[in-house]
Amino acid sequence: MQQNIRMPGMIGEDLLFLTDDQLRRGIEAMFFAYRAFTADPDMILAEMDYGRAHHRALHFISRGPGLTVTSLLAVLGVTKQSLNRVLRTLIEDGLVESKIGRRDRRERQLFLTEKGTELERRLSEAQRARMRTAYRTAGPQAVAGFRQVLEAMMDPATRGLYQSVKDLPEDQKDPANEQPRYTYSDRR
């Protein structure tokens, strides 16, 4: 961390990627790449009158079936009212199921239905396809760097959330909720 400051001999290398212009390039890369990143799922979502917010909910419910509304709220970083609107339509349309919490009956645990799983799969496969291509093109070492920079860019609290996925939070540990995370295997 900040190796360049401690190593006067490397100031040249520092300048190589910390000029305002290099930083601006990075900023623009984020902007353009993020747009592409959301483009494929957005097209599918538009077909069926859903938006990006629906995708995000589906994604995180799929990642951790049985998670509570509060957890989802924390991950998404939006207000209860915002999330609720989205969640309501997903439940009405039969993509998401909301069960009364078994640990605490005030809580609602969220699950994807068959139909929900299907849409989530379509969406994430579209997104993964682009990611896969980019990863292949750039190579393993670039991917490692990519992940390192993104992680360093996050707010500490968010970074905690991101990293904690390796070992899931308490809500999702209920053995009753144990479900295969990704049942399909196109992981060629």
Add this chain to the structure above:
Amino acid sequence: MQQNIRMPGMIGEDLLFLTDDQLRRGIEAMFFAYRAFTADPDMILAEMDYGRAHHRALHFISRGPGLTVTSLLAVLGVTKQSLNRVLRTLIEDGLVESKIGRRDRRERQLFLTEKGTELERRLSEAQRARMRTAYRTAGPQAVAGFRQVLEAMMDPATRGLYQSVKDLPEDQKDPANEQPRYTYSDRR
């Protein structure tokens, strides 16, 4: 590029970062990092009743003073009406100046005023600060990988736009528009 495919001995390494789960981690990293990426400027913008759209316009006008509305439209990838609403408030508030094109009088060339330059600087400095820290933390090699993956993720047309910034598009080559790109120099 695609070294892993050409080197059968490295298939293990390939699988190491192309499983659905690894791809999902990348997807979530993008989501979380992008949120952090926009957070700092968003806070400044909220103070003064502007939004992210205003920031984007300021950024690209600052990058290429004298660019036309059509060029800006192409870069931002929004409709004329969307951009116009934002541009109008920026012009009314005296942050952006719109001059009749000298090459083609139908065109409008966009410039930042003193006031616009000042706000743009505040916004981009906040964003650069985070970027700089992330870059320092991750190191030069990671940064290179970061940029490679983002670039590979873009749509080809956008990638062209992104890369062409090295040598500016025609509109911005008019010698009359020649202005220093970043006059301040905090490039420690």
Add this chain to the structure above:
DNA sequence: TTGATAGGGCAGCCTTGTTGACTTTCCAAG
């Protein structure tokens, strides 16, 4: 002269974010 292009304006719509206030259900501590 005439068609095409650049820009702008208006109307109206949607999604997704926000605040604020209020209710119901239920857990847990006193």
Add this chain to the structure above:
DNA sequence: CTTGGAAAGTCAACAAGGCTGCCCTATCAA
């Protein structure tokens, strides 16, 4: 067993920033 507070949900109202469709003016170029 009561009670405070947490979890969830709801209603209302608002704003930003996307979108479409339509129309207008100025200007260029054939």
